[in-house]
Amino acid sequence: MKDLKKFNIPFVGLKEGSHLFEYQIDKTFFEAFQFDEFDNANVKVNITLVKKSTLLELAFNINGTVTVPCDITNELFDLPINGKLDLVVKFGPEFNDEHDEILILPHEAYQVNVAQYIYELIVLSVPSKRIHPNVIDGTMQSDALKKLEELKINEEKTVEKTATDPRWDKLKDLLTDK
Structure with missing residues (x-):
């Protein structure tokens, strides 16, 4: 000191x-x-x-x-x-x-x-x-924000229609409440 x-x-x-x-x-x-x-x-x-x-x-x-x-x-x-x-x-x-x-x-x-x-x-x-x-x-220009914008997931591209497995469809038939 x-x-x-x-x-x-x-x-x-x-x-x-x-x-x-x-x-x-x-x-x-x-x-x-x-x-x-x-x-x-x-x-x-x-x-x-x-x-x-x-x-x-x-x-x-x-x-x-x-x-x-x-x-x-x-x-x-x-x-x-x-x-x-x-x-x-x-x-x-x-x-x-x-x-x-x-x-x-x-x-x-x-x-x-x-x-x-x-x-x-x-x-x-x-x-x-x-x-x-x-x-x-809102005018920030940084490497971190640019990388985040680059890696941002575009929801429209990732939404794909996937077919369900037929084995699970049989189990859904067991649900009687719906």
Whole structure:
């Protein structure tokens, strides 16, 4: 996790008020978390930190694209994502991150690492069903769709009249209900 040290925000030396932090996220960020669902990523993260006398308010805004495979055609495409997260950092006797929107840091803490929150915000901003935009509008041209169209069974050609076996016809005579 040494790659994630640049996501430490030292708040001790900051004056009270609003401060802006910007990060550019790419695939190497997700490799630190051993997450390989994205083929590539280009996400801009803006964090507005408002320092107050007893707490910190963090507002995360993400905007960008992640390259993911389509669930239907398995073709890679850039999926636009955006998301927001508000986090309140309070100070207490020990570290506690059980609540989604409140983080409690020990009184002696001098920095907060925001990498986990950025990671979760990006991953949760990606929809569970990822469909290529060209599939939705019907203009998708992929090798998989061409092969499926080529192998499509034409029902008119395959419907043939087959003669039944005379041995089975005798058994049908046993049915008295019809």
